[in-house]
Amino acid sequence: MERIIRKAIASDLPVVLDLIESGRRIMRENGNPHQWGDSHPTVGQIEDDIANGHSYLLMEDGRAIATFAFIPGPDVTYAVIYDVHWIDTDSPYYVLHRVASAHGQHGIMASILDYCFTKTGNIRSDTHRDNxxxxxxxxxxxxxxxxxxxxxxxxxxxxxxxxxxxxxxxF
Structure with missing residues (x-):
């Protein structure tokens, strides 16, 4: 099984949306019905991710098994943090968002992070308390x-x- 990661292109939109829907189902099955609901991320967000070169597909033997957005910071929602603090507030970072996979896949995050850490040494991410x-x-x-x-x-x-x-x- 060979896994590669490539940027999504406009014609990949249906594949990315199918993976997002699969991600919604997986979240619901795992006790997290609220993080994405029925409307997040929006089609417009995914289209913007693709147009800006921030949407990626994890391919296994030529088939898309996961998607994610990998976006250079700063992220406006990360400007204020409560409870603890960021490890580093001065260095440039990238943000990992909208991770979703086909049902039954394993090792997705490891594959994604292996790729992302070849591009930057500083990654931030966030998730719902129920995820x-x-x-x-x-x-x-x-x-x-x-x-x-x-x-x-x-x-x-x-x-x-x-x-x-x-x-x-x-990048």
Missing amino acids: KPMQGALAKAEFHYCGIIHLLDGDERLAYQKINDPHEPE
Whole structure:
């Protein structure tokens, strides 16, 4: 089984949306019905991710098995953090958002993070309090819990950061 990651292109939109819907189902099955609901992320957000070169597909043997957005910071929702603090507030970082996979896939986060850490040494992410699988994946990948952030709509998220050997992003 060979896994590669590539940027999504406009014609990949239906595939990305199918993976997002699969992610919604997986979240619901794991006790997290509220994080994405029925309308997040929006089609417009996904289209913007693709147009801006921030949407990616994890391919296995030529088939898309996961999607994610990998976006250079700063992220406006990360400007204020409560409870604890970011590990590093001065260095440039990238944000991992909108991770979703086909049902029954394993090792998705490890594959995604292996790729992302070839591009930057500083990654932040956040997730809903009910998203135990994502919290577990971030902990397994040795991300540090940094506190609570609020999305633009006011929803609370648990925030994480990991810093590997610092180097300049290759994007």
